[in-house]
Amino acid sequence: MSKLFALSDIGLWFAGSDDFCPGGPIYPNPKESGLLLPLGPNVDVYFRARKRSRISAPFVYSEERFEQKQVSIEVLPDECLFEIFRRLDGGEERSACASVSKRWLSLLSNIHRDEIRSLKPESEKKVELVSDAEDPDVERDGYLSRSLEGKKATDIRLAAIAVGTASRGGLGKLSIHGNNSTRGVTSAGLRAIARGCPSLRVLSLWNTSSVGDEGLCEIANGCHQLEKLDLCQCPAITDRALITIAKNCPKLIDLTIESCSSIGNEGLQAVGRFCPNLKSISIKDCRLVGDQGIASLLSSATYSLEKVKLQRLNITDVSLAVIGHYGMAVTDLFLTGLPHVSERGFWVMGSGHGLQKLKSLTITSCMGVTDLGLEAVGKGCPNLKQFCLRKCAFLSDNGLISFAKAAFSLESLQLEECHRITQLGFFGSLLNCGEKLKALSLVSCLGIKDQNLGVRSVSPCKSLRSLSIRNCPGFGDASLAVLGKLCPQLQNVDLSGLQGVTDAGFLPVLESCEAGLAKVNLSGCVNLTDKVVSTMAELHGWTLEMLNLDGCRKISDASLMAIADNCPLLCDLDVSKCAVTDFGIASLAHGNYLNLQILSLSGCSMVSDKSLGALRKLGQTLLGLNLQHCNAISTNSVDMLVEQLWRCDVLS
Secondary structure (H helix, E strand, O other): OOOOOOHHHHOOOOOOOOOOOOOOOOOOOHHHHHHOOOOOOOOOOOOOOOOOOEEEOOOEEOOOOEEOOEEEHHHOOHHHHHHHHOOOOOHHHHHHHHOOOHHHHHHHHOOOHHHOOOOOOHHHOOOOOOOOOOOOOEOOOOOEEEEEEHHHOOHHHHHHHHHHHHHHOOEEEEEEEOOOOOOOOOHHHHHHHHHHOOOOOEEEEEOOOOOOHHHHHHHHHHOOOOOEEEEEOOOOOOHHHHHHHHHHOOOOOEEEEEOOOOOOHHHHHHHHHHOOOOOEEEEEOOOOOOHHHHHHHHHHOOOOOOEEEEEOOOOOHHHHHHHHHHOOOOOEEEEEOOOOOOHHHHHHHHHOOOOOOOOEEEEEOOOOOOHHHHHHHHHHOOOOOEEEEEOOOOOOHHHHHHHHHHOOOOOEEEEEOOOOOOHHHHHHHHHHOOOOOOEEEEEOOOOOOOOOOOOOOOOOOOOOOEEEEEOOOOOOHHHHHHHHHHOOOOOEEEOOOOOOOOHHHHHHHHHHOOOOOOEEEOOOOOOOOHHHHHHHHHHHOOOOOEEEOOOOOOOOHHHHHHHHHHOOOOOEEEOOOOOOOHHHHHHHHOOOOOOOOEEEOOOOOOOOHHHHHHHHHHOOOOOEEEOOOOOOOOHHHHHHHHHHOOOOEEEO
């Protein structure tokens, strides 16, 4: 504390200063200081810890009484305390002082790092280094990270963070999600961060209605190293703050704006003009953003912008035309819920020849996607590798096949809720996608009807490794039989929710796969039997790593016996709601080469306490065990397993 109260450095004396002690001097007669009890030149007076630090005068003796007078340091004006605090040498001292009172915390948090003046010479300063291994809050990029959510998001906590992290290199990433209903984050809290953490690189503000332009302007003026800004549901932040950010943070590379009702075109224009390093932009549900802002931003960031995400905006064909012409560096493009974009917009975007570097394209709920527009996109994006199309009602088989022919570099194709796509379009795209297609996914497409197709001798799609057909009720045995002939190199198969598939349809797929299946998901395929699992174990047991049979009610102990004997690499098995019993679990436990890590038996009503020993043996390798809704297993047995399988996460 001797360092803290070295007031002589700023010209203050305890004795005789009426300005410091408005009630008069501490001693009745300053000339009688010899009446003080001698303490010696090298003796420190110890004062018991209290809620607030105080300066106590020594005992004074007079003829009438022996008395002690106390004066609180709180009587010092803010200017004096400010001068004291900025002369503290280390971060520990400043953090300790910040814990004394809210007033001290407020003063300390308003000291800019450039205003700290240490009294020690440079050679004696202690440098505090924090490694990634020592501090779990250090990000991989090497800077400190803090996150405040809900009730914890207050100005006081932000001030404490600003003071506490200053001595450790400063805060690098700050996330504020939600607000304290009574004492939420305001501009004062962000001001403390701006002054104490000039090295801040990443800032996320979610649902912070009490933060306005003033707070974000403080960040802009104090944190010139800012690289990533994420604003979500911040109605009080306007274009003024975004313009200030753009002018003062030239290193900004990633900007996300979602549900900010007061941000519009002017802010985006400034970002495009003053942020030459911008690589990623995401804008969602901002009613004031229109073609003017998007066009200005994209045309200004032609050679830097790599990722563009536009969702539920009031933009038209003009914006897509600008993307198609100026998006020369764009590699990832996401377009969602654009009701005012027509067929013409997508056609112009594809015909603009500016998306030469585009590798990933996702289009969701855009009524303007038609056969003509999609074909133009395929021709105008020669390096497109991943394409995802969701909820586009006007796309038909002809458009999909034309796109597949044009996009000769395509590696992954995903279609979801495109109900005009039929069996003809699905197989047509598969046959015309070229030699690079590796993954094909069809999800909830109700236009698929299982029909016998007279497929002539065609060259198989040997590049396809992953096939996912989920929740398409019309996809059945006839379609699977064709797939078995066309896709001999499959390794990952997901047929979840296909209730019309039987053994007759899936067995040809198993027999045609030459590379060996690694991951198979058959959850919800209620008509498959033990014959499928036994055949799979015999033909692909040497490569099988994951098998999901959740809800396959005809799967019994015979399947578990085949798995135990033939699947040494299997690490994830789900037989929830299957007809397995204690005998099947015992068979798994006696498998000599089985090395299961995840086992799910949820809803297996015929598995009882008799399987306790087998589960204990399986637990030697298990990391996760799901016993939920296994009503025949008692609570005591579950408790014993939890205790004995200490390295395994048991759900019950």
